[in-house]
Amino acid sequence: AQSVTQLGSHVSVSEGALVLLRCNYSSSVPPYLFWYVQYPNQGLQLLLKYTTGATLVKGINGFEAEFKKSETSFHLTKPSAHMSDAAEYFCAVRPSYGNNRLAFGKGNQVVVIP
Amino acid sequence: KAGVTQTPRYLIKTRGQQVTLSCSPISGHRSVSWYQQTPGQGLQFLFEYFSETQRNKGNFPGRFSGRQFSNSRSEMNVSTLELGDSALYLCASSGGTGGSYEQYFGPGTRLTVT
Numbered sequence: 001a002q003s004v005t006q007l008g009s010h011v012s013v014s015e016g017a018l019v020l021l022r023c024n025y026s027s028s029v030p031p032y033l034f035w036y037v038q039y040p041n042q043g044l045q046l047l048l049k050y051t052t053g054a055t056l057v058k059g060i061n062g063f064e065a066e067f068k069k070s071e072t073s074f075h076l077t078k079p080s081a082h083m084s085d086a087a088e089y090f091c092a093v094r095p096s097y098g099n100n101r102l103a104f105g106k107g108n109q110v111v112v113i114p
Numbered sequence: 115k116a117g118v119t120q121t122p123r124y125l126i127k128t129r130g131q132q133v134t135l136s137c138s139p140i141s142g143h144r145s146v147s148w149y150q151q152t153p154g155q156g157l158q159f160l161f162e163y164f165s166e167t168q169r170n171k172g173n174f175p176g177r178f179s180g181r182q183f184s185n186s187r188s189e190m191n192v193s194t195l196e197l198g199d200s201a202l203y204l205c206a207s208s209g210g211t212g213g214s215y216e217q218y219f220g221p222g223t224r225l226t227v228t
């Protein structure tokens with residue numbers, strides 16, 4: 001079974017400061033890892049994904065994440081926060097083979113302070 | 115390509131009634147998954163359909179059911195609605211099963227049970 005832990009339901013960051021959202025996972029098989037963003041009254045939009053290969057992955061809107069197998073982590077970062085980054089962010093894991101079932105973390109609500 | 119569409123976007127039902135939600139995947143996608151999102155439980159997997167067959171099912175009671183048609187469109191049905199079924203129901207489509215296919219989400223159907 002797969003599971004995801006995201007600590008800190010609400011994260012406040014100043015405009016221009018580093019955004020860091022932590023994600024730790026557990027998986028019984030090699031995982032695929034994803035970060036999604038959700039704006040109010042909308043569905044989920046894929047930010048980035050790790051499948052195989054390079055452990056540092058770059059996504060949309062200046063976000064990137066690094067897969068660290070030894071730490072079972074997939075933390076999301078952005079060097080400089082923008083007001084438009086205010087949203088809820090979800091880390092998700094699914095097995096690298098078999099079904100498409102995503103297991104999500106509880107999410108981080110990001111507030112950007114001007 | 116058009117994205118994932120879900121109808122209706124908003125729905126209000128009374129306890130004890132039943133409801134059917136519809137999802138049209140991205141053209142060419144054969145896998146459709148359904149998720150329930152609530153403030154308390156977060157995002158939870160309901161079930162996945164691939165080529166009209168249910169491939170995987172989450173831990174929800176039998177009141178929750180689904181189906182997929184030959185054109186990959188999917189419906190989910192909830193019978194004997196309970197207050198706790200109030201949630202945002204998200205549908206996601208992907209190009210296949212297994213592999214590195216990411217899931218693309220629709221805007222969701224907001225169900226309110228009174």
